[in-house]
Amino acid sequence: MQPLMDFVAGPLFRLTFAIMLLGLLRIVVLTVWGVIQARRQTDDKVMPWKLITENTLGWLVPVLRLWKTRPIYSVVSFVFHIGLILVPIFLIGHIQLIRESIGIGWPVLSDNLADILTIVTMVTAVALFLGRLFSKEARFISRPQDYVWPVLLAIPFATGYVCNNMAIGAGVYQWTMLFHMLSAELIFVFIPFTKIAHCVLVPFSQMVSTLGWKFPPRSGEGVAETLGKKEMPV
Amino acid sequence: MDRVKIFKLILWIVTGLGLSAAIARFAFGLGVTTNLSDTTPWGFWIGFDVVSGVALAAGGFVITATVYIMRKEEFHPIVKPAVLTAFLGYIAVIVGLLFDLGLPWNIWHPVVQWQHHSALFEVAWCVMLYTTVLALEFSPVPLEETSRYAKIRSFLMRYRLVFVILGIMLSTLHQSSLGSLFLIMPFKLHPLWYTPILPIMFFISAIALGLMMVTFESLFTSWLYRRKAETPLLAKLGKAAVWVIAIYALVRFIDLGARGALGYIFAGSFESIMFIVEASMVIIIPLILLSIPRTRHSLKGLWAASLLVVLGIVFNRINVAGLMMTSATGSHYVPSLSEILISASVVSAAVLAFLFAVEHFKVWERKPIDPEAKVEKLPEFDRASNTWLGRPEVAARIKYSLAFVLAVAVGLMFWPFDRLESRGIQDTPVVKARGGEKLIINGNRNFDLVLFKHKMHEDTLGGKESCVKCHHMNIPGDKESGCWQCHADMNKYTDAFRHDWHASPSGGNLGCVKCHEPDQPKMALTASECNECHKDLIPPGAAIKVEDYTAPGYVDAMHGSCVECHKEKAAALDKPKLPQCTTCHDQEVSDSINQAIAAKHEGRKSPWVTMPEIEEN
Numbered sequence: 001m002q003p004l005m006d007f008v009a010g011p012l013f014r015l016t017f018a019i020m021l022l023g024l025l026r027i028v029v030l031t032v033w034g035v036i037q038a039r040r041q042t043d044d045k046v047m048p049w050k051l052i053t054e055n056t057l058g059w060l061v062p063v064l065r066l067w068k069t070r071p072i073y074s075v076v077s078f079v080f081h082i083g084l085i086l087v088p089i090f091l092i093g094h095i096q097l098i099r100e101s102i103g104i105g106w107p108v109l110s111d112n113l114a115d116i117l118t119i120v121t122m123v124t125a126v127a128l129f130l131g132r133l134f135s136k137e138a139r140f141i142s143r144p145q146d147y148v149w150p151v152l153l154a155i156p157f158a159t160g161y162v163c164n165n166m167a168i169g170a171g172v173y174q175w176t177m178l179f180h181m182l183s184a185e186l187i188f189v190f191i192p193f194t195k196i197a198h199c200v201l202v203p204f205s206q207m208v209s210t211l212g213w214k215f216p217p218r219s220g221e222g223v224a225e226t227l228g229k230k231e232m233p234v
Numbered sequence: 235m236d237r238v239k240i241f242k243l244i245l246w247i248v249t250g251l252g253l254s255a256a257i258a259r260f261a262f263g264l265g266v267t268t269n270l271s272d273t274t275p276w277g278f279w280i281g282f283d284v285v286s287g288v289a290l291a292a293g294g295f296v297i298t299a300t301v302y303i304m305r306k307e308e309f310h311p312i313v314k315p316a317v318l319t320a321f322l323g324y325i326a327v328i329v330g331l332l333f334d335l336g337l338p339w340n341i342w343h344p345v346v347q348w349q350h351h352s353a354l355f356e357v358a359w360c361v362m363l364y365t366t367v368l369a370l371e372f373s374p375v376p377l378e379e380t381s382r383y384a385k386i387r388s389f390l391m392r393y394r395l396v397f398v399i400l401g402i403m404l405s406t407l408h409q410s411s412l413g414s415l416f417l418i419m420p421f422k423l424h425p426l427w428y429t430p431i432l433p434i435m436f437f438i439s440a441i442a443l444g445l446m447m448v449t450f451e452s453l454f455t456s457w458l459y460r461r462k463a464e465t466p467l468l469a470k471l472g473k474a475a476v477w478v479i480a481i482y483a484l485v486r487f488i489d490l491g492a493r494g495a496l497g498y499i500f501a502g503s504f505e506s507i508m509f510i511v512e513a514s515m516v517i518i519i520p521l522i523l524l525s526i527p528r529t530r531h532s533l534k535g536l537w538a539a540s541l542l543v544v545l546g547i548v549f550n551r552i553n554v555a556g557l558m559m560t561s562a563t564g565s566h567y568v569p570s571l572s573e574i575l576i577s578a579s580v581v582s583a584a585v586l587a588f589l590f591a592v593e594h595f596k597v598w599e600r601k602p603i604d605p606e607a608k609v610e611k612l613p614e615f616d617r618a619s620n621t622w623l624g625r626p627e628v629a630a631r632i633k634y635s636l637a638f639v640l641a642v643a644v645g646l647m648f649w650p651f652d653r654l655e656s657r658g659i660q661d662t663p664v665v666k667a668r669g670g671e672k673l674i675i676n677g678n679r680n681f682d683l684v685l686f687k688h689k690m691h692e693d694t695l696g697g698k699e700s701c702v703k704c705h706h707m708n709i710p711g712d713k714e715s716g717c718w719q720c721h722a723d724m725n726k727y728t729d730a731f732r733h734d735w736h737a738s739p740s741g742g743n744l745g746c747v748k749c750h751e752p753d754q755p756k757m758a759l760t761a762s763e764c765n766e767c768h769k770d771l772i773p774p775g776a777a778i779k780v781e782d783y784t785a786p787g788y789v790d791a792m793h794g795s796c797v798e799c800h801k802e803k804a805a806a807l808d809k810p811k812l813p814q815c816t817t818c819h820d821q822e823v824s825d826s827i828n829q830a831i832a833a834k835h836e837g838r839k840s841p842w843v844t845m846p847e848i849e850e851n
Contacts, residue, residue, distance in 0.1 A: 002734075011647045018643035026635045034628070093755030111754060164755055167747045170737040173756070 001174055008181045016188040023192025024200045031204050035211060042214040047207075055206045073131060076124050083121030084153065087114055088184075093164070111164075118161050125154040145194050152190075155183040236604070238458055239630055242589065243637050245582040250638040252579020254645025255572040259333060267649075269570040274556060276334075278569035281555035283330025283577050285412050286548040287323055288361070289436070292444030293451070294320025294368060295405035302398045309467065314375055314597045315455070316448045318588060321368040324361060326584040333576050353414040360408030364401060371397045375595045410437040416554055424505045424558040425495040431485070432554070438482045439516070443547040445475040446520075450540035453533070455592065459602040469531045472524045472539065479524075479543070483517045505558060512553065515546030572649070662724035664788045666716050674827060677788045678724050681828050684792075684818045704795060706776035710768040717792065720785040731764060731783040758782075 039045070058065060066074035088094060092108040099105040109117070129150040132138045159180035163173060191197065198205070259267045270277045297316040301309050332338040344358035370390060377387040390397075413436030420428055429435065449468045456463040490496050499506050520539040529535030560567055591597055604626055616623050616632075623629035664677040667686065676683035695703055701714055707730070708715040720730040735741040742748075746756055754760040764783060765771045772780055778795060785791065797813055804812035811817060 015643050015647035018646045019639065022639040022642055026639050030632065030635060033631070091755075093757060096755070096757050096759065115753070165753045167745065167752050169745050173746055 005174065005178060005181075008178060008185070012185055013181070016185040020188040020191050024197065027192055027197050028200050028204075031201060031208070035204065035207060038211050039214075042211070043216070044214045047214075048210065052206045052210055056203060059206075060202070076127050076131070080121060080124035080128060083117035083124075083157075087117050087121065087157070090114075091160075115161070115165065118157050122154050122157050122161070125150040125157075149194070149196065152183065152187060156180050156187070159183065238589070238602075238604075239633075241458060242586065242630075243634060245586050246634045246638045247641040248575075248582040249579045249586065250641025251645045252575045252577075252582070254642050254649065255575040256333065256579070257646065258649040259572060259576065260338075264334075264336060267570065267572045269567060269573065271565065271567075273563045273565040274560065274567040276556045277567055278552070278556075278573045278577060279330055279334040281552035281557065282548065283580060284327050284334070285555045286551040287327040287330060288409065288412060289440045289443050289547060289551060290447050290544070291320040291323030291327070292405065292409060292440040293448040294323075294371075294444070295401045296441055296444035297448055298371070298398045299402050302395055303402070308470070311464065311599065312448055312452060312467065314372075315451060315592075317368060317372050318375070318591055318597055319447065319451055321365070321372050322584045322587050324365040324368060325587075326580050327361065328365065329583075330577065330580050333580075353411050353417075357408045357411045357415070360404045360411065364404040364408070367397050367401045367404065371401065375597060376591070378596055379594075405440075406437065409440040410434065412436055413554075419559065422559045422562045423554065424498075424561065425493065426490070426498050426505055426509045427550075427554050427558050429489050429493060431489055435482070435486065435489075438478065438485060439547050439550065442475055442478040442482055442516075442543060445471050445478065446540045446543035449475075449536060450544050453537055453540065458589075459592075461598075461602065463533055465531060465533060465536065468536050472530045472536060475539075475543070476521060476524045479517060479521055483521070486513075486517070503561075505561065508553060508558070512546055512549050515542045516550060520546075575645075661726070664718040664722055664724055666718040675792070677718070681824065682819065683824050683827060685820070685823050685827065686818070702773040702775045703777045703799075705773065706778035707772050707780050708770065710771060713770075713773070718788065721788040721791040722785070723787055724789055725787040727784050727786055729783065730785045 039047075061078065063071075063074045063078050086109065090107070090109040091114050092111060095105045095108050129147065132142055132146060132150075159176050162168065163176050163180060168176070187196075191199070255267070264270055268277065268279075293316040297309060297313055300306050301313050328341075332341060335341060344355055345362070349355045371394070374387050374390050374394075377383040377390075410433035413432035413434070416423055416428070416432055417430065449471050452464055452468060455461070487496075490499075499509055520543050523529050523535050523539040523542075526535075529539075556567065593602060595601075616629075623632055662678050665679055667673040667675045669688075671687070671689035673686040673688045674683050675686050691704075692698075692700060705714045707720065709719060720728070722728045732741070736744050736749075737746075749761045750756045751760045777799075786794070796818065800813040800817065804810055
């Protein structure tokens with residue numbers, strides 16, 4: 001058991017964490033590179049920077065934008081992100097591990113707050129999953145990864161909560177902890193290659209969609225025709 | 235995919251793996267990531283990256299001298315690639331040197347700290363200046379791309395001859411000085427390589443290597459980009475190389491004969507085999523191949539000759555720079571995986587830069603055309619990500635970056651990051667002290683023992699009350715646990731608390747919450763103190779305060795408790811000798827006890843093992 005734990009916490013963690021960090025860096029570089037090249041090819045060089053900035057910052061808090069049309073979804077998804085980001089980065093157990101391995105640390109969440117945020121994240125993850133499942137419109141535009149992600153993201157939170165708070169035997173503890181680490185590593189590997197890459201692409205998404213308007217009218221149809229995908233949904 | 239793209243993909247993967255090795259090298263230092271040692275401080279990095287790298291870049295000054303000084307205009311098409319190879323080669327040398335330097339941030343020291351007796355000082359300055367000169371020589375090529383820098387470009391072109399002359403001067407100086415570096419080790423370097431004219435050897439072989447490296451590079455890039463090989467031109471270079479190699483061979487063998495070292499060639503030793511391999515690669519086979527006009531004008535002959543000379547002279551540099559010193563120093567050296575990977579990645583990165591320059595600037599008469607970049611060609615579809623990858627260049631960019639990222643990550647997985655600091659310190663379990671009123675302390679049983687008068691210490695310190703002065707922590711239920719029970723290794727820290735034993739069925743079979751707070755993370759911070767359960771663990775009045783439950787090594791623990799107490803007593807009782815080494819480490823006592831033990835065991839037979847009777851002749 002212990003060698004397996006050591007492997008998952010050591011080499012496998014380094015592999016997956018490096019794939020995540022470098023993969024995210026890569027996707028940012030490729031995106032910026034593509035944006036620069038695309039802009040060079042457009043005729044209209046005027047970019048509405050103020051609007052882009054407003055939209056980028058505005059969509060960081062979607063509650064303000066969606067309050068009238070989809071109030072529940074906007075609140076739930078916003079609340080879901082709070083715990084999702086804060087708990088892994090500021091949990092005292094994680095910080096202690098980082099401090100032991102590379103010697104640096106940072107302020108931590110109080111344990112009670114972390115527990116509350118964990119429960120909130122798990123509940124909202126389930127709510128998002130169910131919301132997608134039972135909404136006809138959402139089902140229509142959903143890909144498989146859209147269903148998998150909320151569930152997958154909830155797994156390390158659930159296992160972490162069990163390890164942290166429940167009186168379990170040492171053997172059960174180790175297996176749960178193994179499951180916790182493995183599920184987190186699975187998430188690390190998939191982050192740069194799926195929609196979760198939006199964690200670093202947020203600053204560029206408005207820019208990219210604005211740039212799309214700078215190309216000549218109907219040029220998209222030309223692309224679709226070249227691809228042999230005329231009159232097909234993109 | 236075209237062969238260029240496959241080749242580039244491989245280069246990106248090698249660069250990525252090397253980057254992960256470089257991270258390990260800078261994070262943990264040379265000791266754990268290389269096989270270099272105090273006896274073999276110069277290994278593969280110096281031999282290949284630095285000494286060979288400078289020689290491999292010699293094509294730059296050889297070809298510029300041929301074209302601009304000797305006015306052989308027919309070689310003009312290969313000037314730009316040769317200068318580019320030299321420039322990138324010198325950058326690679328400097329980057330490679332950064333890995334080998336123990337304190338790489340001090341690389342600028344030769345600029346201000348002048349040590350004019352040092353050959354390395356001259357090399358450092360020449361390399362700095364020549365890299366600058368090469369940058370100035372090559373910069374007209376990229377500047378050609380835009381008209382914005384036309385003035386700078388025409389200025390550089392006007393003074394080109396100055397740079398060429400400077401380049402030849404500087405190259406002559408430091409190509410030979412790299413040989414001078416090894417003049418101070420006549421007793422270390424094997425006589426087949428050591429010679430007082432090592433600088434001259436280095437210079438002549440660098441010219442031969444320069445010619446052959448340009449040939450090899452031209453042949454290889456022609457193959458890579460499916461261009462027509464410049465065979466007639468390269469055959470002329472080959473003809474020149476015949477003369478240079480012949481002169482080199484002559485000087486080499488005359489020198490060996492004059493020093494009386496010819497006999498070593500047939501000594502049958504490791505060195506003689508290496509010499510024969512090297513001589514056939516550099517001298518014999520290329521001379522035969524290149525002096526026959528038919529093979530010289532054939533593609534295969536040029537390939538074979540250039541590859542042999544390039545590899546052979548690199549081999550020669552590695553031999554001189556360390557490999558042929560191992561028998562004199564009695565050491566054993568094989569480069570570690572990280573040394574090889576870092577060198578390979580430096581070369582790969584340089585080759586990638588070369589290919590980039592060739593594709594984007596007019597290094598050749600015409601830039602190579604990507605055969606996949608046709609206007610009517612559809613963007614590439616990637617099944618794995620279910621997306622269109624865009625134009626061929628965009629698709630290539632996506633693939634290269636992915637390969638690079640994965641290579642770095644996989645590399646990081648394999649370097650042993652954990653517990654590196656304790657590597658090199660062997661486990662030395664402690665053997666407990668034996669005896670009664672007098673204890674024989676000899677943790678690692680190396681015959682340097684200490685006789686510890688236990689009864690005497692007990693009596694002078696105050697009888698039974700004084701046990702706690704030394705026995706500062708005891709196993710539960712015990713009152714006088716031995717030192718070795720916690721300080722279990724001679725040198726390393728060991729854990730006095732046995733976590734897994736407490737959780738195991740043979741131990742306490744305790745659940746997590748027995749020690750850890752139920753609603754807290756499970757770590758040492760949130761665990762209850764040992765003496766909350768084990769009340770007798772630390773006796774009241776213990777002289778040594780236990781801060782945590784990691785016990786220092788046996789040596790440190792003994793010295794810490796004995797010497798500190800002896801210092802106090804020395805001051806109190808006015809006995810200045812008390813804290814000195816010989817008070818406890820008495821060689822006479824140690825020897826006499828060892829002899830007594832040996833005498834006691836002499837002639838004794840083990841009842842369990844029957845030894846065969848040996849007849850004495």
